[in-house]
Amino acid sequence: MTSLILRTATRFMLPILLLFSIFLLLRGHNEPGGGFTGGLVCASAYTLYALAFGVPATRKALAVDPRFLIGIGLLVALATGLLPLLFNEPFLTHRGHWTKLTIPGFGSFDLGTPLIFDLGVYLVVLGVTLTIVLPLAEEVT
Amino acid sequence: MGIAAAVFSGFLLAAATPAIYRLTQKAAGWALALLPLGIFAYFVGFVGSLPVTGVSVNFPWVPSLGLNVSFLLDGLSLLFVLLISGIGALILVYAGGYLTGHPHLGRLLAFLLMFMASMLGLVLADNLLTLFVFWELTSLSSYFLIGFDHERPQARSAALQALLVTSAGGLVLLAGVLLLGKAGSDLGLAAEQGLEISSLLTLGNSVGSHDLYLPILVLILGGAFTKSAQFPFHFWLPSAMEAPTPVSAYLHSATMVKAGVYLLARLSPVLGGTEAWLWSVTAFGTATMLIGGLQAIQETDLKRILAYSTISALGLLMLLLGLGSAIAAAAAMTFLVAHALYKGALFLVAGAVDHETGIRDVTRLGGLVKSMPVTALFAGLAAISMAGLPPLFGFIAKELTLEATLTSPARVLLTGVTVLVGMLSVAIAATAGVGPFIGRVLDTPRQPHEAPISLLLGPATLAALPLIVGLFSNLVDGPLLAPAVAATLQSRTATPLGLALWHGWNSALLLSNISLAGGVCLFLMRVRLRRYLSKISRWGPEQGYDLALEGLNGLARLQTRLIQSGNLRYYLLTVLATVGTVVGYALLTRVQLMPPGNWGDIRFYEAGLAILIALAIIATVRFVSRLAAIAALGVVGYCVALIFVLYGAPDLAMTQFLIETLTVILFVLVFYHLPPGVNLSGVPSRIRDALIALAIGSLMTGLVLLAVQTDVHTPISNYFIENSLSEGHGRNVVNVILVDFRGLDTLGEITVLAVAAVGVFALLKLRPREEKKQ
Numbered sequence: 001m002t003s004l005i006l007r008t009a010t011r012f013m014l015p016i017l018l019l020f021s022i023f024l025l026l027r028g029h030n031e032p033g034g035g036f037t038g039g040l041v042c043a044s045a046y047t048l049y050a051l052a053f054g055v056p057a058t059r060k061a062l063a064v065d066p067r068f069l070i071g072i073g074l075l076v077a078l079a080t081g082l083l084p085l086l087f088n089e090p091f092l093t094h095r096g097h098w099t100k101l102t103i104p105g106f107g108s109f110d111l112g113t114p115l116i117f118d119l120g121v122y123l124v125v126l127g128v129t130l131t132i133v134l135p136l137a138e139e140v141t
Numbered sequence: 142m143g144i145a146a147a148v149f150s151g152f153l154l155a156a157a158t159p160a161i162y163r164l165t166q167k168a169a170g171w172a173l174a175l176l177p178l179g180i181f182a183y184f185v186g187f188v189g190s191l192p193v194t195g196v197s198v199n200f201p202w203v204p205s206l207g208l209n210v211s212f213l214l215d216g217l218s219l220l221f222v223l224l225i226s227g228i229g230a231l232i233l234v235y236a237g238g239y240l241t242g243h244p245h246l247g248r249l250l251a252f253l254l255m256f257m258a259s260m261l262g263l264v265l266a267d268n269l270l271t272l273f274v275f276w277e278l279t280s281l282s283s284y285f286l287i288g289f290d291h292e293r294p295q296a297r298s299a300a301l302q303a304l305l306v307t308s309a310g311g312l313v314l315l316a317g318v319l320l321l322g323k324a325g326s327d328l329g330l331a332a333e334q335g336l337e338i339s340s341l342l343t344l345g346n347s348v349g350s351h352d353l354y355l356p357i358l359v360l361i362l363g364g365a366f367t368k369s370a371q372f373p374f375h376f377w378l379p380s381a382m383e384a385p386t387p388v389s390a391y392l393h394s395a396t397m398v399k400a401g402v403y404l405l406a407r408l409s410p411v412l413g414g415t416e417a418w419l420w421s422v423t424a425f426g427t428a429t430m431l432i433g434g435l436q437a438i439q440e441t442d443l444k445r446i447l448a449y450s451t452i453s454a455l456g457l458l459m460l461l462l463g464l465g466s467a468i469a470a471a472a473a474m475t476f477l478v479a480h481a482l483y484k485g486a487l488f489l490v491a492g493a494v495d496h497e498t499g500i501r502d503v504t505r506l507g508g509l510v511k512s513m514p515v516t517a518l519f520a521g522l523a524a525i526s527m528a529g530l531p532p533l534f535g536f537i538a539k540e541l542t543l544e545a546t547l548t549s550p551a552r553v554l555l556t557g558v559t560v561l562v563g564m565l566s567v568a569i570a571a572t573a574g575v576g577p578f579i580g581r582v583l584d585t586p587r588q589p590h591e592a593p594i595s596l597l598l599g600p601a602t603l604a605a606l607p608l609i610v611g612l613f614s615n616l617v618d619g620p621l622l623a624p625a626v627a628a629t630l631q632s633r634t635a636t637p638l639g640l641a642l643w644h645g646w647n648s649a650l651l652l653s654n655i656s657l658a659g660g661v662c663l664f665l666m667r668v669r670l671r672r673y674l675s676k677i678s679r680w681g682p683e684q685g686y687d688l689a690l691e692g693l694n695g696l697a698r699l700q701t702r703l704i705q706s707g708n709l710r711y712y713l714l715t716v717l718a719t720v721g722t723v724v725g726y727a728l729l730t731r732v733q734l735m736p737p738g739n740w741g742d743i744r745f746y747e748a749g750l751a752i753l754i755a756l757a758i759i760a761t762v763r764f765v766s767r768l769a770a771i772a773a774l775g776v777v778g779y780c781v782a783l784i785f786v787l788y789g790a791p792d793l794a795m796t797q798f799l800i801e802t803l804t805v806i807l808f809v810l811v812f813y814h815l816p817p818g819v820n821l822s823g824v825p826s827r828i829r830d831a832l833i834a835l836a837i838g839s840l841m842t843g844l845v846l847l848a849v850q851t852d853v854h855t856p857i858s859n860y861f862i863e864n865s866l867s868e869g870h871g872r873n874v875v876n877v878i879l880v881d882f883r884g885l886d887t888l889g890e891i892t893v894l895a896v897a898a899v900g901v902f903a904l905l906k907l908r909p910r911e912e913k914k915q
Contacts, residue, residue, distance in 0.1 A: 034876040036792075070898060
């Protein structure tokens with residue numbers, strides 16, 4: 001059994017880190033952040049959880065197989081690239097400005113295909129990291 | 142539009158075949174044959190009403206490269222399409238009956254459909270690159286079909302052999318095609334039209350005097366000769382007889398091997414007419430014809446006999462195409478049809494005999510006419526057509542062939558060889574088509590009885606047609622064969638060939654009588670002949686292929702043992718040493734490196750960071766405890782991240798921090814099981830490692846200094862900074878570059894990440910059980 005301090009801290013850290021990772025994803029286009037960083041933070045969050053609670057609990061918390069995430073991420077990124085073909089534009093032409101999402105009290109940000117592409121990148125990075133880390137961690141136990 | 146639909150419908154049906162097979166089970170062959178039958182009916186509607194220049198359909202894909210998906214239906218392609226779809230329907234029915242109850246029958250039918258669609262695409266293609274794609278698809282489906290019984294190593298190696306030979310030819314063909322496109326654009330064709338066959342045909346034979354003509358000819362001939370099993374690339378075809386008989390009948394007699402013939406017929410207006418064409422194509426064709434015939438007479442396996450005789454027939458077709466005269470083209474088209482019909486029938490009969498009796502050896506088969514009379518009838522008809530006896534179509538084809546060789550340059554030689562091969566063909570026809578059925582009844586593993594309808598429909602149709610067409614040859618002359626000849630010669634009108642059973646007492650008739658008589662003699666002497674000939678032919682190109690493959694494998698084993706010994710440290714050593722030597726040499730001899738100046742500008746925190754990194758590295762190397770060493774390595778990583786912060790790259794720094802954290806964790810997880818405190822390397826290897834490490838480090842330093850000092854272009858970062866907000870709608874230039882400006886690179890990177898993850902997962906999870914205990 002790992003230390004109590006680690007477990008308690010992780011229980012608090014996990015949601016914060018997850019929120020932080022999504023925060024990084026969303027702000028990537030205008031501020032430092034982006035899909036890669038966000039994905040890595042999320043992966044680190046689950047790695048921390050694995051160190052504290054063990055891999056089976058982590059897999060249950062994750063609820064989906066990391067390999068599945070890789071596939072979904074690649075699919076999302078590719079779909080974003082193929083979307084412009086429907087409008088007779090070359091592959092991967094991004095349309096940055098679809099709508100402006102305004103959440104009252106918080107502010108607004110632009111929604112466009114770069115964000116969806118970044119989401120694909122996020123999912124792939126998350127999936128890849130966890131696919132590598134979790135089996136290794138399972139070897140140890 | 143219908144043309145494109147005809148091609149692609151085959152692929153769609155092939156994809157749906159597993160489901161259809163589950164529904165129809167025993168009748169799957171009949172059900173699936175409806176598509177080729179439908180295609181056949183659709184294209185029959187074009188017979189007689191096709192304009193001489195044909196009907197074409199064009200879908201631009203990358204016009205600036207001349208890559209379009211375009212199809213052309215003219216006399217030549219129509220002839221082939223009818224052969225492919227008609228025989229295809231019969232083959233599907235036959236395959237359903239031949240392999241009833243086989244667990245993988247659905248797969249075979251799907252592959253057959255895939256092949257048929259690829260072949261249709263090949264003969265209908267108007268763009269040379271489209272043709273190349275379908276060419277390779279036929280090689281691929283042929284690989285699947287030959288290796289269908291993949292549990293047997295002979296089937297696997299035969300499939301591989303066919304794939305390697307035809308794919309190598311395909312690559313050569315691609316090179317030739319690209320050169321031809323270049324020649325076309327040199328001669329005035331627009332970029333989008335440069336690779337369209339219909340445009341190239343308008344150039345006539347001005348290509349023949351272009352500088353690139355000879356390389357183009359050699360390359361395209363290379364492609365055509367490998368596909369059509371010409372000497373010395375003919376050895377894959379007899380091995381391909383490992384495939385189930387319906388496959389052999391379809392691919393390796395009636396359709397796929399004719400692809401090379403089709404290509405040369407299609408391109409003969411552009412590439413033909415020159416001395417080089419005449420001598421090379423004719424020479425190879427003649428040699429192949431002779432070798433095929435001589436080999437065929439030695440074999441005793443029914444399918445191999447027919448395979449070698451197919452090689453011989455292909456050689457004859459090449460010979461005729463090489464001659465290039467109007468009569469030769471007419472002979473070629475006629476013989477093409479005649480051969481497809483009788484050879485297909487003979488293959489199917491061989492399959493039926495094999496299916497019923499269990500053996501394919503002609504020395505052990507006899508008297509089957511009593512137990513399989515209907516099969517014997519059709520076998521006899523096909524054999525008569527092959528032997529070239531009236532009133533069957535084969536006779537007309539043979540007559541035309543002799544007329545063509547009699548009016549050719551070097552007519553004595555060519556006619557002589559043709560007559561000789563004609564004799565051999567008669568003997569082969571008798572051996573394969575008549576021999577097993579006459580004479581004493583011999584014992585066979587299975588009690589033969591008449592073949593079922595599915596196995597009879599094919600031979601019946603394919604054997605009856607030569608009879609019908611032979612008697613009523615003007616049915617095919619004007620509407621079908623004449624346009625094909627016209628397309629081959631690119632003549633303005635399609636004049637009927639004047640096919641008839643009786644052309645008067647001419648030398649052709651005399652010669653065919655001679656070959657008939659000679660052939661009968663050979664057939665009667667066949668056992669002695671076999672013994673005599675087998676003593677002569679020991680060495681051939683197949684041995685060359687085997688030796689080459691063996692040598693390649695041996696070389697691979699040697700270099701693997703040397704360079705990839707399994708020791709990770711040696712891999713790293715090799716890579717680093719090579720890089721260090723090569724790049725270091727270039728750096729020292731070619732470049733003037735200025736030592737960095739302005740030492741006074743260094744801030745105290747920058748110096749502190751550098752010292753910290755140096756200390757951490759020394760600690761990593763000197764610590765005994767592995768965990769401490771890993772922690773020290775982590776310190777180095779974090780310091781690098783701090784450097785990024787100092788230089789104003791927040792995204793990079795964040796990524797570096799995260800990666801370093803994860804790397805440290807990974808190292809800990811990986812090193813967990815290693816035994817503590819074991820020192821595996823002695824002092825000499827440590828000194829060696831230290832030297833190499835220092836060398837590589839200095840090399841990297843030198844490279845960084847060089848990069849900073851060199852001013853080749855204005856940095857592209859200016860463009861990105863200026864346009865990031867206006868066009869990318871983002872203020873974070875780095876992210877906009879990753880996602881937008883260089884989005885394709887990012888897509889590639891995440892794909893590589895995915896592949897790496899799959900690799901790591903496989904390495905971790907897919908190990909045999911025993912190793913896990915260690």
